[in-house]
Amino acid sequence: CPGIVVLEGRHEIYRCFTSALWEILRRYAPALECLLDEAFCDFTGTGTAYPDFLELGRRLRREIRDEVGLAVTVGIGRNRMLSKLAAKSVKPDGLRLLAPEEEEPFLLSLPVGKIPGVGPKTRELFADMNVRTVREFREIPLRTLEAMLGKVGAALYERARGRDTRAVHEREIPRSISRETTFHEATADRGEIDGMFTYLLDRAMRAARQLGLKVRTVKAKIRYSDWRDEEAARSFPATAVDEEVLPVVRALYRGLYARRVTLRHVGLVLSNFTPDDGQLALFDDGRLQRLHGAVDAVRDKFGDGAIVAGRAIDLLSRLPKDAYGYVLRTPSLTK
Incomplete structure (x- = not known):
């Protein structure tokens, strides 16, 4: 053209x-x-x-x-x-x-x-x-x-018979949902970095599910200790399941982290949302959706810190934790 x-x-x-x-x-x-x-x-x-x-x-x-x-x-x-x-x-x-x-x-x-x-x-x-x-x-x-x-x-x-009982709710789809934090000390420890990205994604995806949304794009961001920033994004089929987004996040940040310099700040941004109408992919038995529904219900009752999952468990020996989750340097994630 x-x-x-x-x-x-x-x-x-x-x-x-x-x-x-x-x-x-x-x-x-x-x-x-x-x-x-x-x-x-x-x-x-x-x-x-x-x-x-x-x-x-x-x-x-x-x-x-x-x-x-x-x-x-x-x-x-x-x-x-x-x-x-x-x-x-x-x-x-x-x-x-x-x-x-x-x-x-x-x-x-x-x-x-x-x-x-x-x-x-x-x-x-x-x-x-x-x-x-x-x-x-x-x-x-x-x-x-x-x-x-x-x-x-x-x-x-x-x-197909013209029946739709979904109510009109007072809500607006956000342009993006971001979660990011600064490490207490700059680090090059891959386990700590991977655990933090896992934790940030867990919190961001929970926020999306609370709004009844699926996400189609994620952006990973890193900041080196010399204040140089790098970021990259990738799109994928709409999902509300962490396990379908986490491999994308890992591939993004591992591609970004190419220097022998410690990191002081990491973050991610979810965007390109679509309403979650409950439709499952073909041959998807809905097991992960039910799992996250159960985990979200526990956290609703006992706080986000009640369950720590995946690589985020690696942060237990590194960060203080309360009922709201890990106590980070980002106030919006502490409570």
């Missing part, structure tokens, strides 16, 4: 525009859930204040264009899934209200990959079964889907 123009991203500017957009929505919506580039508004019980939701959609689009200068697409439906599907059908810069009597023909004509929670691998699985549309997907019994995909199969069964 000889004429291609590549522009640098300016996330701080994008953040300002989306914040302004969300503020307009908050003028009207009793409940608002903001994600990276979309928001869900719950207008349950507002029929008296807003008797015509199509007109409300026009008003929102008009105010956003006038005040923020952005064109937006608005989809209206009786639940979050149907509203999102309605919006996708009229992108870009469109408006659609999916009335109850339109839901059935609309859903039946959709490709099965349009059902929220059906990823590329799952779509390939159904394609091998010659199931390509929602109409064909509905022919699969609930028990068969549960046997194939577990609880995800049960969720897909409901969604």
Whole structure:
């Protein structure tokens, strides 16, 4: 592409525009859930204040264009899934209200990959079964889907019938989650460095799971004792499981640490988030997800310091520890 123009991203500017957009929505919506580039508004019980939701959609689009200068697409439906599907059908810069009597023909004509929670691998699985549309997907019994995909199969069964009980929660996906610290003394000990990266990732991934997120990019950072900084990042399939991210972190920092100089500071940044819809990778039995769910439940009750896992155990003889975990030089990680 000889004429291609590549522009640098300016996330701080994008953040300002989306914040302004969300503020307009908050003028009207009793409940608002903001994600990276979309928001869900719950207008349950507002029929008296807003008797015509199509007109409300026009008003929102008009105010956003006038005040923020952005064109937006608005989809209206009786639940979050149907509203999102309605919006996708009229992108870009469109408006659609999916009335109850339109839901059935609309859903039946959709490709099965349009059902929220059906990823590329799952779509390939159904394609091998010659199931390509929602109409064909509905022919699969609930028990068969549960046997194939577990609880995800049960969720897909409901969604293919237009049923989605997920509530709109007041939350916003962060741009990144970072955890970093300065060593009490500069070190070249690979065991200590590896243990610290393991601990920092453990804390960052727990924060992501608490927000109901999966991560798709991680960045590792190191600072030598002569104050020279190095960093590198890598992306991967979305996950909320530490064990799938830790090998990436280790490969990154081991590639960065190439000088015979001690390190004084290490850190990592998780980013490129996506909501965790409970979908598992094909042939994933969910064992690690259940393990982390159990560990998180123990930590919720007894504190982060109740369980120390993996290479982070190597830090037990090096750092003081309390109910919140290791006492680091980074206050935000101490409590």
